[in-house]
Amino acid sequence: MRLLVIGSGGREHALVWKLAQSPHVTQMWCAPGNAGIAEERLTGNQAPVECVNIGAEALSKLLAFARDKRPDLTIVGPDNPLALGIVDLFQKNGVRIWGPNQKAAQFESSKVFSQVFMERHGIPTARAGTFSDARAAKDFTASLNGRCAVKADGLALGKGVLICDSVAEADKAIEDILVTKAFGAAGERVVIQEFLEGIEISLHALCDGKTAKLFPTAQDHKRALDGDQGLNTGGMGTYSPAPFLTDHQLADVGKRILEPWVAGCAAEGIDFRGILYPGVMLTKDGPKVLEFNARFGDPEAQVYLTRLEGDLVELLEASVNGTLDRHELKWSLMASVCVVIASGGYPGSYAKGKPISGLSEAARLPNVKVFHAGTARSGDTVATNGGRVLGVTALGADLWKARAAAYEAVEKIRFEGAHFRRDIGVKALR
Ligand code: AMP
Numbered sequence: 001m002r003l004l005v006i007g008s009g010g011r012e013h014a015l016v017w018k019l020a021q022s023p024h025v026t027q028m029w030c031a032p033g034n035a036g037i038a039e040e041r042l043t044g045n046q047a048p049v050e051c052v053n054i055g056a057e058a059l060s061k062l063l064a065f066a067r068d069k070r071p072d073l074t075i076v077g078p079d080n081p082l083a084l085g086i087v088d089l090f091q092k093n094g095v096r097i098w099g100p101n102q103k104a105a106q107f108e109s110s111k112v113f114s115q116v117f118m119e120r121h122g123i124p125t126a127r128a129g130t131f132s133d134a135r136a137a138k139d140f141t142a143s144l145n146g147r148c149a150v151k152a153d154g155l156a157l158g159k160g161v162l163i164c165d166s167v168a169e170a171d172k173a174i175e176d177i178l179v180t181k182a183f184g185a186a187g188e189r190v191v192i193q194e195f196l197e198g199i200e201i202s203l204h205a206l207c208d209g210k211t212a213k214l215f216p217t218a219q220d221h222k223r224a225l226d227g228d229q230g231l232n233t234g235g236m237g238t239y240s241p242a243p244f245l246t247d248h249q250l251a252d253v254g255k256r257i258l259e260p261w262v263a264g265c266a267a268e269g270i271d272f273r274g275i276l277y278p279g280v281m282l283t284k285d286g287p288k289v290l291e292f293n294a295r296f297g298d299p300e301a302q303v304y305l306t307r308l309e310g311d312l313v314e315l316l317e318a319s320v321n322g323t324l325d326r327h328e329l330k331w332s333l334m335a336s337v338c339v340v341i342a343s344g345g346y347p348g349s350y351a352k353g354k355p356i357s358g359l360s361e362a363a364r365l366p367n368v369k370v371f372h373a374g375t376a377r378s379g380d381t382v383a384t385n386g387g388r389v390l391g392v393t394a395l396g397a398d399l400w401k402a403r404a405a406a407y408e409a410v411e412k413i414r415f416e417g418a419h420f421r422r423d424i425g426v427k428a429l430r
Contacts, residue, residue, distance in 0.1 A: 344417025
């Protein structure tokens with residue numbers, strides 16, 4: 001089989017790495033990819049993965065490339081091309097593609113759509129309201145004493161959620177989004193949720209339009225600095241499994257969320273084939289969904305795909321074909337930890353082009369895989385090319401051992417301004 005993978009982050013490197021292990025695969029392209037993806041080879045025939053210089057949002061160029069090269073399956077990593085309708089476009093042109101179509105991708109591209117869907121179909125979530133009028137929004141947040149999450153409806157580069165602790169903060173958040181339009185058209189409407197306390201976990205399920213197969217738990221670390229301090233980021237590290245639920249509890253949580261979700265999709269004619277990734281708060285009143293994403297998390301993909309056993313190509317084929325009920329997801333009993341190394345200044349402004357050393361020393365360590373995100377090759381060296389630069393991922397017999405292996409590898413890698421969190425996985429060990 002010939003595959004085209006779309007995207008350039010750590011998640012896409014993990015997808016390429018796992019797909020390249022499938023004996024079905026004879027050729028692979030990645031658009032646009034990164035320096036680490038360009039170094040991958042297919043296990044079957046040792047062919048290199050070819051990076052193609054087309055951006056993940058250049059839909060017509062991607063379609064032209066796919067029509068020319070005729071991959072058997074295109075795999076979409078990031079949310080933006082899904083929200084822009086890449087799946088519908090490829091399907092209309094007879095090109096096979098994996099990921100949710102534009103209607104299904106609304107679970108991520110519209111917080112209002114998701115909130116209303118959850119309420120309509122009895123999926124446990126926060127008490128919430130949806131507003132386009134600032135006055136009505138402020139009345140609602142006042143009724144919550146200002147303790148709330150104010151969320152711009154549309155995609156806002158992961159920055160559209162403002163957590164508020166007072167009426168004054170909530171008023172400002174509402175003004176910023178609805179009146180000043182800090183997030184442009186993404187902020188025509190807001191969802192305001194009551195503030196929920198508890199432990200936050202990531203769930204993922206692979207879906208084929210009828211069946212949703214739940215993954216083990218993972219936990220992300222969104223803030224830039226140790227102890228969950230600093231600004232929100234795309235994610236500074238993850239680990240799996242997260243030990244806050246027993247297998248039995250996880251199955252119960254999955255059932256409470258996924259059964260009404262699957263039934264709701266059927267009732268509303270939503271054909272979701274891809275990854276559903278609910279962000280969930282485990283509160284004292286039970287699990288509550290904070291939001292849905294419609295693709296693999298980044299860096300959740302790095303820990304999930306290092307634990308996934310078996311052939312990812314076969315699973316994605318089953319997701320496209322609607323035959324997931326015939327497959328079982330199998331997971332390594334080992335724990336996986338991913339530590340993100342970011343550019344100095346991230347998530348604010350940062351420099352690019354800093355040479356990276358120690359990559360091959362890190363790669364030689366057992367059970368370690370260094371996934372690239374914002375990297376580019378310049379001559380003989382690999383240099384930084386983005387905010388999140390690398391996702392250093394390690395497996396271990398337990399979380400302690402996986403953490404130790406990941407941080408040993410992190411210590412080998414150097415570039416000017418590099419920063420990473422030292423406490424990835426610590427919550428699980430307390
Ligand atoms: P979201 O993109 O909607 O998941 O929100 C981003 C982050 O904001 C989440 O990962 C949570 O840490 C936090 N958050 C979102 N909604 C709530 C809520 N209702 N209560 C508490 N924290 C929240």
